[in-house]
Amino acid sequence: MLLHIPDVLTSDEVAGMRKQMDGAGWTDGRETVGPQGARVKRNLQLPQASPLRKALGDQVVAALGRHPLYHAAVLPLRTLSPRFNRYEGGGEYGFHIDGAVMAVDGEAHVRSDVSCTLFLADPEEYDGGELIISDLYGEHEVKLPAGDAIVYPSSSLHRVTPVTRGARIASFFWVQSLVRDDSARRLLLEMDTAIRKLSADGADQASILQLTGVYHNLLRRWAET
Ligand code: NI
Numbered sequence: 140m141l142l143h144i145p146d147v148l149t150s151d152e153v154a155g156m157r158k159q160m161d162g163a164g165w166t167d168g169r170e171t172v173g174p175q176g177a178r179v180k181r182n183l184q185l186p187q188a189s190p191l192r193k194a195l196g197d198q199v200v201a202a203l204g205r206h207p208l209y210h211a212a213v214l215p216l217r218t219l220s221p222r223f224n225r226y227e228g229g230g231e232y233g234f235h236i237d238g239a240v241m242a243v244d245g246e247a248h249v250r251s252d253v254s255c256t257l258f259l260a261d262p263e264e265y266d267g268g269e270l271i272i273s274d275l276y277g278e279h280e281v282k283l284p285a286g287d288a289i290v291y292p293s294s295s296l297h298r299v300t301p302v303t304r305g306a307r308i309a310s311f312f313w314v315q316s317l318v319r320d321d322s323a324r325r326l327l328l329e330m331d332t333a334i335r336k337l338s339a340d341g342a343d344q345a346s347i348l349q350l351t352g353v354y355h356n357l358l359r360r361w362a363e364t
Pocket residue numbers: 235236237297
């Protein structure tokens with residue numbers, strides 16, 4: 140499931156983060172990939188150990204924690220502390236697949252079920268830099284306003300096209316979901332969305348209660364903690 144999550148950060152929050160990142164020491168993005176990724180990755184990242192990366196990452200996680208659609212869609216169990224990247228001057232990241240299990244010093248292992256990119260530069264600021272996600276239905280091109288995020292299955296092949304003008308700045312991270320299976324997560328999101336709409340429309344309370352019970356019993360069946 141490829142899902143656009145709008146308004147994760149306000150424009151003021153994006154501006155504040157961008158200001159802090161402007162003066163930061165960006166380093167080669169190949170710090171955090173294996174040999175397969177290193178062959179096709181040309182970008183910059185905030186160093187994994189940098190206190191600024193950690194602080195901004197915490198800010199991203201806090202913002203996601205306030206977003207009901209993100210929660211309903213991702214059902215997060217463990218989130219790897221967000222990272223930040225910058226593509227400019229032709230920088231790109233060729234087709235690759237994200238590692239299945241990630242471990243970072245001091246953090247638990249995270250199985251990557253869901254990949255997330257949070258855009259921190261507006262599309263007008265740069266040319267190129269589309270995130271291309273390839274799945275059974277073809278290739279999907281994603282370039283979102285600053286403050287918006289895309290979530291997609293970590294099992295997808297994906298790439299970032301060369302940035303030929305300006306700079307593409309984003310945060311990216313992986314999440315282990317309570318529900319490993321992407322199609323099961325999608326069913327739960329659809330049911331959750333329908334229940335919310337029925338409630339907002341003033342539908343019969345007993346029926347809403349019954350559907351809410353079905354939602355939780357499916358989640359109980361599928362959740363792994
Ligand atoms: Ni990737």
